Amino acid sequence: MKVRVNTQLCQGHNRCYALAPELIDIDDYGTAFAIGDGTVPPELEEKARLARDNCPEFAVELER
Amino acid sequence: MEDRPPVENWATDYDIFDPAYVNDPAPIWRDLRERCPIAHTDRWQGSYLPTRYHDVQALAKMVPELSSRDPLVIAAPPLDPADPNVTNYGTNAPPISSDPPEHTWVRRLLLPHFSPRAVEAHRAYTEGLCHELIDAFIDIGRADGAVDYAQQIPPRVIAHLLGIDESRVGEFVEWVRGVLEFGLFEPETRHRYRVIIRDFFREQVARCKNDPGDDLISALVQAEHDGQPLPDHTIVGICNLMLVAGIDTTWSSIGSALWHLGAHPEDRRRLAAEAELFPTAIEEMLRAYAPVTMGREAIESVTYNDVTFEPGAKILMNFPAANRDPEVFENPDEIRIDRARNRHIAFGSGIHRCLGSNLARLEMDIALRTWFDRIPEFELADPGAVTWAGGQVRGPRTLPLRFPVGGTIE
Numbered sequence: 026m027k028v029r030v031n032t033q034l035c036q037g038h039n040r041c042y043a044l045a046p047e048l049i050d051i052d053d054y055g056t057a058f059a060i061g062d063g064t065v066p067p068e069l070e071e072k073a074r075l076a077r078d079n080c081p082e083f084a085v086e087l088e089r
Numbered sequence: 090m091e092d093r094p095p096v097e098n099w100a101t102d103y104d105i106f107d108p109a110y111v112n113d114p115a116p117i118w119r120d121l122r123e124r125c126p127i128a129h130t131d132r133w134q135g136s137y138l139p140t141r142y143h144d145v146q147a148l149a150k151m152v153p154e155l156s157s158r159d160p161l162v163i164a165a166p167p168l169d170p171a172d173p174n175v176t177n178y179g180t181n182a183p184p185i186s187s188d189p190p191e192h193t194w195v196r197r198l199l200l201p202h203f204s205p206r207a208v209e210a211h212r213a214y215t216e217g218l219c220h221e222l223i224d225a226f227i228d229i230g231r232a233d234g235a236v237d238y239a240q241q242i243p244p245r246v247i248a249h250l251l252g253i254d255e256s257r258v259g260e261f262v263e264w265v266r267g268v269l270e271f272g273l274f275e276p277e278t279r280h281r282y283r284v285i286i287r288d289f290f291r292e293q294v295a296r297c298k299n300d301p302g303d304d305l306i307s308a309l310v311q312a313e314h315d316g317q318p319l320p321d322h323t324i325v326g327i328c329n330l331m332l333v334a335g336i337d338t339t340w341s342s343i344g345s346a347l348w349h350l351g352a353h354p355e356d357r358r359r360l361a362a363e364a365e366l367f368p369t370a371i372e373e374m375l376r377a378y379a380p381v382t383m384g385r386e387a388i389e390s391v392t393y394n395d396v397t398f399e400p401g402a403k404i405l406m407n408f409p410a411a412n413r414d415p416e417v418f419e420n421p422d423e424i425r426i427d428r429a430r431n432r433h434i435a436f437g438s439g440i441h442r443c444l445g446s447n448l449a450r451l452e453m454d455i456a457l458r459t460w461f462d463r464i465p466e467f468e469l470a471d472p473g474a475v476t477w478a479g480g481q482v483r484g485p486r487t488l489p490l491r492f493p494v495g496g497t498i499e
Contacts (some may be wrong), residue, residue, distance in 0.1 A: 038436065054204075075430070078430040080432065081438050086183065
């Protein structure tokens with residue numbers, strides 16, 4: 026699984042960062058980005074899904 | 090408030106200041122969502138009220154067609170009609186009252202001060218403050234959760250952030266309510282408080298220019314845009330925003346959460362026993378009791394679905410109703426403190442997402458955890474005595490609570 030943040034949609038709510046800080050970081054302006062190449066280790070897959078499902082801007086995407 | 094005819098049909102004649110709407114708007118939204126998802130009223134200078142999540146989301150993103158230049162339902166006249174430096178609209182509180190391009194650069198200037206890491210600078214202060222407030226009433230066994238607690242926290246945190254005199258916090262509260270609450274229906278009162286706020290911050294800006302500290306006003310007087318210092322009226326406007334947007338919104342959220350937990354012993358007991366539920370419980374309180382409804386204004390004729398907004402039309406960003414939409418939230422009127430999937434928009438969506446959302450969440454988290462540490466058992470002392478303020482910012486204003494003297498029984 027890979028996580029990706031669409032920075033065109035992200036408005037800095039920081040919900041993904043709060044829920045999955047192992048996978049997502051933010052810059053000084055609150056815009057989120059995936060750490061590294063976005064690979065989600067199996068044990069963090071549920072956190073990645075929570076990050077996606079709590080984003081008010083629908084900006085967090087997961088792909089297999 | 091003047092006497093008004095009762096609402097006969099909420100789809101065509103709604104009144105967000107009607108007691109029924111202020112006290113419990115959810116049934117009204119439920120009805121509107123089914124039969125007229127974008128309602129209209131001629132009351133209060135006229136406006137539109139969407140109630141579905143996806144409509145509110147889409148409308149919040151209609152920039153620049155829908156302007157933020159006057160986000161209040163009851164518009165105020167310009168404070169300085171003769172001053173060419175001041176925006177010609179009633180509300181000067183950038184970036185909430187700005188459109189791009191001003192919105193973009195003012196917001197970018199402020200965002201680093203409100204990041205999750207930056208707001209941590211207010212944690213120790215906020216924790217100390219919450220304990221101090223509780224110390225004052227814990228041995229009485231009674232407190233007004235709104236007046237004695239919720240209302241006391243955000244004004245002091247904002248004063249701390251702005252570097253202004255915390256001992257004047259009672260005045261700040263009065264000013265904010267004078268502009269946003271009781272002053273809404275008394276233009277002269279409202280004008281008076283707006284002038285007080287403006288003049289107060291003019292003085293503070295002058296003070297920080299002479300003797301800068303490590304507070305936000307000092308940072309703003311030293312900041313630049315396009316190689317120039319910020320105009321004073323921009324800084325004063327930002328301070329105005331910090332005061333009016335940072336205070337009664339967050340105290341409404343803290344108060345609503347205490348109300349819910351005081352009225353629902355099963356949720357209160359569960360949260361007291363399972364502290365790991367605080368993060369989802371706080372998001373659920375924000376979803377279910379989202380305090381803020383912001384206004385937009387059509388600057389050109391624009392059609393959304395089958396509704397055409399003519400220039401000047403006000404459209405209310407009904408984030409609280411969006412958060413109760415069954416299309417998006419399972420059993421939306423059921424409060425589940427462990428709701429893990431919660432795409433709520435209590436802080437808005439799009440470019441005007443609440444700038445202070447990280448600070449508001451920090452304050453809610455500390456206020457509720459500290460309360461539960463000291464007073465895990467509490468209940469409404471008199472449910473009939475609870476009063477709510479509503480309209481564009483909804484939350485309890487009287488909230489009598491009772492609890493064992495000294496807090497914990499053990």
